[in-house]
Amino acid sequence: MPLDPPTPARAPSPELLRLAAEGARNIERADQRQQELGEQHMRVALGAHYGSARQRGLYVPLVVGAVLVAAMASGFISVDYMTAGMAVLLLGALGVAFLDPVAGDARVASERAWLAARPFPVRGYFEALQQRPVAGAVLLVHIRFAGETPPLDLVQGVLGRIDANPSVRSAGGRGLVLQSGLISGATGIRVNKVPVYRNHRIVPYVHRLVDEVLAPLHATYPIDQVELTRPV
Incomplete structure (x- = not known):
């Protein structure tokens, strides 16, 4: 018995196409606003840590x-x-x-240059700074080693030099996951009785993590890649 020919797909109406285009533009605008807000969070974090020319002028x-x-x-x-x-x-x-201490382009470029000069790739740092500031942030540090993985207690001890409440666990294979203690976002500033938080303390934490914890580990246990994430 011959099969019936497939029914041609119904073409959407002009009104439906208009609504879809309107929704797509709305999504695009929301994405753009989110990117701009993330850029602002990152620049304020760097400016609050290093200082900003705009605030120094005041x-x-x-x-x-x-x-x-x-x-x-x-x-x-x-x-x-x-x-x-x-x-x-x-x-x-x-x-x-x-006034928010917004870092300028030169400071952002300098921070990117510092990160690029590390002996192993570190991803996710700027993305962590772009997330919404909270009272206490947690960083997850995903490390993939090039060869042998160091003992967990050794890593925990080295990490304990900069963080009193860390945890370290195996991620299987050549991977480890380090979890930071809470990194405060408090500023002591309130606007209309609402506390203002910033990601400024993530900056020195990551610098010490990379230079004082991961770099010494890398000297004995070569690191292939590091990725930073912040649980939402």
């Missing part, structure tokens, strides 16, 4: 305002300038306290 009105107020209090300048002096002082203080 120390100028802070110092000028403080000098004016001190001079008026000592009688060197007329108290008629008190309002101006206090305004300048307040501007600097608020800026230093609440």
Whole structure:
């Protein structure tokens, strides 16, 4: 018995095509916003750790305002300038306290150059900085060795130099997974009573992890690859 010919696929209506295109644009805009937000998180983390030119510039009105107020209090300048002096002082203080310390392109490039110069590839560092800051972040360090894997207690001991609450487990084969203790994202800043968190302490943690833990291990047990992840 001959088979019936397949029914041709129904073409979507113009309205359905319009809705699909609108949804695709909405998804694209959301992805773009997420990428921009991640870039901001990363730059703020680096700027908070190393300092940023934008925030350093705000120390100028802070110092000028403080000098004016001190001079008026000592009688060197007329108290008629008190309002101006206090305004300048307040501007600097608020800026230093609440303006995000965003790192510039040169600082980001310098950090990428540092990472690229390590004796083994380290992936996921900038992605970890781009994630949403939280009160306490955890890093998972996936290590693949080129040959022999070091004993777990040895790795735990070396890692304990920089982290008092780590854990180390085998990932099978030539792999190990290191888990950090909580890395604080606290800043002491509150906006409308809501605490502000940043990823700034991840920066020195990863530097010490790579240079003081993984590099010494690599000298005896060559590392093929390192990948950092942050559980959501």
